[in-house]
Amino acid sequence: MALRSAQRDMDELAKVEKSGRHRDTERAQRLLADERTIRTRALAQANDVKQDAAHWVDLKNHLPQTAAQMQADYNAIHAFDLAPLAAAMQKAETDWPEKKSDLESRLAAERSLVATADEAWQSTADARRQAAASNAVGLDYGALFAAAATLHSTAADLPKQAAEVQSLTAQLYNSWDKLLVDMDVRGIGTAREYDQKVRTITTVHPAGTTSSDEKWVTVSKGSYDAMRNNLGMAIEHKPAGKYDIEAERTAQPAGFAYMAPPGQSNQYGHWENSGGHSFWVFYGQYALMRDLLFNHSYRAPDPYDWNGYRTAQRSGQTYYGRDSDSGSAKYGSQGAETQKTYSGSSYAKSGGFRDSQYASKSGSYRDSQYASPASRDPNVDRSPKRFGSGSSRPEEPHVAPPPQRSYRPAPSRPPARSSPGRTFGRRR
Secondary structure, eight states: OHHHHHHHHHHHHHHHHHHOOGGGHHHHHHHHHHHHHHHHHHHHHHHHHHHHHHHHHHHHHTHHHHHHHHHHHHHHHHHSOOHHHHHHHHHHHHHOGGGHHHHHHHHHHHHHHHHHHHHHHHHTHHHHHHHHTTOOTTOOHHHHHHHHHHHHHHHHHHHHHHHHHHHHHHHTTEEEEEEEEEEEEESSGGGOEEEEEEEEEEEETTTTEEEEEEEEEEEOHHHHHHTTTOTTEEEEEEOTTSOGGGOBOSOEETTGGGOOSTTOBOSSEEEEEETTEEEEEEOGGGHHHHHHHTTTOOOOOOHHHHHHHHHHHHTTOOOOOOOTTTSSOSSSTTOHHHHHHTTTSHHHHTTTTTTSTTSOOTTTTTTSTTSOHHHHOTTSOOOOOOOSSOOSSOOOOOOOOOOOOOOOOOOOOOOOOOOOOOOOOOOO
């Protein structure tokens, strides 16, 4: 096929050359480009054929070794024990019935690999005996080498795929959340870098053992802008009973996913009524998870908030709520609760909460007649400077600019608000 196509192009080029018309230049260039593509493809195919032929010749010259390798691969396949995997999957099917069909199909695929290998082994019994004796008379090379390839790939794939299935089974017993806990922009002009600090909170079920990890990651400007409103929110959530690839990736208020519908309870906690108000209480074994999700400032949502969250979630939207006092968002970067909880973040210190009393006011007078020239410059790097080793992200050295005289009045900072904490015991 490639040769016929190349011949047609050559015939066309011959006609173009014979006509000698200037307007045919572009056509000739296109035909030459097609020729080069066909030539490259043909060379690649020829190389593949050459390699396959060399492999077959090598196998023919080492028939006893081929038979020995087939025996080794067959032994490895049957030495691999699928019983522990089957037991783990049976337990997972009991704990997570909705995953039973998927898990059974994965285990069936593992057993199918073994069955296919057995068939290849049995069907080449005579050919393997001939190969072991270096007897090539009437030997079906094609069937022998195909069976050898099947046995070899199965011996390698069986433990690999079993490990993948085991990992999927273990994922069902974990829930995890990725919280956006800080944002920062470094550098100036076109050299700016956009960073996000993500806290990953993992809880193992049913024990309720929780661990966390925080790290700064550099993202594109587009990703940074897309997440700009989601400080303090869970930007990814994977519930227990799901695989990691099934994680929810629509931002949501942190912790809401673990709460039952109003008036109900679940493994994580229950709704409690006091003084005519209903609020969510986490059980004691999930206290650490609660504190990490709410940045050690847990304020129980009311049923109205939870219902609004569920309505938004069903439509694939992010729920930001509404603060009853200010009328603005309650959650996310512009949320009143977030601005209190994350007032010490880099995002806050760089003026992210511009309209909040918790913002750093270093750039508030940029348009004032009292502002210094540097503060009016939009390209000046206003990212916070870090000192010491408290951050997990390596920092670039910052050179302080020469001092400039400024008559800008220093802004006053209101005292931090405090709120009474709430202590929850473990439900018996």
